[in-house]
Amino acid sequence: MANGVRHTGYDITIELTHADLGHPGPEWSGLLKEITTPIQHRDRELLQCLQHHETGYCPAEDEGRSPWMTIRRRTVSGVTTLVAAHLPVRGKSTPEESDRHKAFKERIERAAHRHGLNVEQEVRTGDGKVRTDVLVTGSAEQIGWEAQYSPVTAPTVLRRSAAAAEREIQPLWVTNDDRSALIDRTSWVRVDDWSWREILNRPAMLVRGGVRHLQDWKCMPSSERPCPVNVSSCGNLRAVWDLPGLCLPPRPATAVDDLVALNAEGQYVPMKIPSQYNPRSSTRGSPKPTGLGGAP
Template structure:
């Protein structure tokens, strides 16, 4: 990606790698160029190559030559980066018809199940709009967005933040795995049905965006091969899988079911970071029970960072590069390629041992400190051999610990675990 842009109002070239952007006489320049595109002229910043040569790679690929500036952090260092804005897209009649049909279907399903549904609902500020606002009995509000036309990643983030600020959980539904909504907000992908099929009673299965928690010990006898080496590793794996890839398989979730389950809190949104790169996250809808199991192991997920909360910006002081880098592996914030997780599982976490917090009965460091006569007396009471007597893992009392029919803890401690004490 080019490290500079052209300012069309001041007729100047801006170097994003310099602390003063190459213009010490304009102290307010940084604030001006980082203003969101919704609050400034869209054509304020231009690709340098396009300005100099009249064309650039992005324009040839169907994007606009206009740019936006954002922070991006890579390898612990934060830089200012420029990204091409997408060409403004007017929905086609077909896209508009699908959009209207999906809104009608969501509202119809919600009302049929006793939920409140408002089409084109607006928040108290009069500006924040939701395609369909579904409200459950407990007051949980789900803001459905039926997205059939192309949309920029920044628009998805901005509208999702606005919904969350008004107590609305956003839920984007799309028919494309290349939509910018994928992995950037709570989302669900369905098949590309026509508007008549969407309005019909035909089942609409959620193909992606809904996952289930899978936990297993990676042994040669395991039904699932190791997600890291394709064989087995004798470690513990935790990950989120599509219903068809769960063991045993889970039934698929249909859109109609998700309308009701999300409003009732049976399905909830999750933001799962990668184990080795916490800055890379996957977003999904999951059963609330699976969410709770995940939190028992790893704790609740952190909230998304607000815009502009990356670390201090690093200025590398490089020469201005006018070349258009569109299409390379860059930091383009409007790149519509979805940031997928693993092909089978997402949010994979692997451990050598079971995480300590999963042990409801705490591990004890004591042994059974008894005399030989006491051990023999305990064996007679427990109906076992003397060598089979050992300490309860919960309270340390003598139990039939080893050998045939041995137990890990006494009846009282097992009862406490069973009721969640």
């Protein structure tokens, strides 16, 4: 059980076992009252799991809990302590989320029709075990687009992605939340937080995260990129999957409408890219050799 939480407003760590919460001084006198305010009267994302803040993952997420915390008082043998507890993932979609979900499905269907691709909404596999928001069929792949505008748990993402892949459907999840549990757990892209009207009517909807491009170069003194292993150039051939804005020269952001066809025709493929800094970590995305958030 955690003995600390991260305060996202002040960007500080709160030590629950310390009488002063790890922050002495009169300027922090209201901190205890703030963190123990009932969840219905404060920002739900005010307090974050410390492990999730430090590593991007907490095992509680695999049990249907969110990375956001509440603080409770527990009294045992007359001694009161502060205890952090994970908030549950909010399961039911709000009306706004439902409207955006429907609008995104319609946008994908319209884009597929413009590119001459076969497309169906709310499709179930023959055994009835997998339902896909929008199924787009191209010459290379069947892409199962999943519009996720409401909270989702990591186990749900993993289970549904694996089930789709077993039935030869390549899942592609879409989120507008850069902290969604689906990120780096399946093939994914992130889009802007638009209203349903904007999703339906704006001419260009861009991918803001999840797409990477292959960059290769020879590590020479004249190279624009620094050598990743030495202070000076090493003379070796190097390659890296990079975000569009970090490419040399920078690549333009991919439009969602274009991605509908590019993915189904095999020009964008799911990849799991090991982190160059942490061998236990990886990024999933859509490379082009361009890579999408990764294979399930």
